[in-house]
Amino acid sequence: MLVSYLSIDVLCHVILIDLFKFESVSNAVTRDQSILKIFIYALILGPFFETLLFQFIPVKLLSTYVFFKKKKIWIVLISALLFALTHLYSSYYFIYTFLMGINLVLFFFIMEFKNKGSGLWHTTLLHAIINLMVFIHQYFR
Structure with missing residues (x-):
């Protein structure tokens, strides 16, 4: 199951990476930073802390309330919105990260x-893995 979900997710990201333009993200995030520093943040620190803050904590916290237990779609939407709000590099990137936020919380x-x-x-x-694909797409195309 994990492999099939991951395969579908990777395919979606490959399509979305080309659909949404990341030049503004690259300029905003990478200004005056080494590629190693970006790599460590994007592939190690960022994924862990963002998963903790935008999937783990919202799901665990909101699941304690009866309303959210019965309507998990609200947990999904709140989690994805919080995730997207921290990625406001452009309107396109906001949409991309909102969709990926939905994907990540559903996977969670x-x-x-x-x-x-x-x-x-x-x-x-x-x-x-998602960040690795974006990283490779930005720096090695």
């Missing part, structure tokens, strides 16, 4: 349900 739910609590690590890994 699947991994939490299927593997009993491994959502944080699996989602962090998926997020790192």
Whole structure:
């Protein structure tokens, strides 16, 4: 299941990377930073802390309320919106990160349900793979 989800996710990202232009992101994020520093942040620190802040904490916190337990779509939308709001480099990138935020929180739910609590690590890994694709696309095209 993990491999099939990851395959679909990678395909979606390849399509979306070309659909949305990331030049403004590259300029905003990489100004005066070494490629190693960007690599460490984008593939290690960023995915872990963003997964913790925008999937793990919202899901765990909001799931304690009856309203959100019955309507998990609100948890998905809130989580994705929070994720997208921290990526306001451009309107296109906001849309891209909102869609990817939905994808990440749904993956988090699947991994939490299927593997009993491994959502944080699996989602962090998926997020790192997504960031790796964007990183390669930006720096090695």
